[in-house]
Amino acid sequence: MGNAFWREQVHEAVNDISRNTLDKKLKELVDVGVLASGRCGRRTLYWFTDEGRKVLNMVRALERVQGAQVSSPSSSPRSPPDA
Numbered sequence: 001m002g003n004a005f006w007r008e009q010v011h012e013a014v015n016d017i018s019r020n021t022l023d024k025k026l027k028e029l030v031d032v033g034v035l036a037s038g039r040c041g042r043r044t045l046y047w048f049t050d051e052g053r054k055v056l057n058m059v060r061a062l063e064r065v066q067g068a069q070v071s072s073p074s075s076s077p078r079s080p081p082d083a
Helices: 006-013 018-029 050-066
Strands: 033-042 043-048
Touching: 006 018, 006 043, 018 033, 018 043, 043 050
Parallel strands: none
Antiparallel strands: 033 043
16 A cells, blocks of 8 residues: 555645645545545545556656656746756
């Protein structure tokens, strides 16, 4: 399973979005196959699927190439590096 995380850990790490919105985003990631989830009592555990790990590795590779974090959809797009 690798790097699994509890829903509560996500809530603690992300402060600028409501818990309800964050839960919806986690569900969307499960629905598209980037994350998988399981329950243990009332708690929910998430982990990256194989496809999710591929996406995460691509994002990290892009960050290394650009020398900074990949822009989020809410921020303005960056120009490609000069070749």
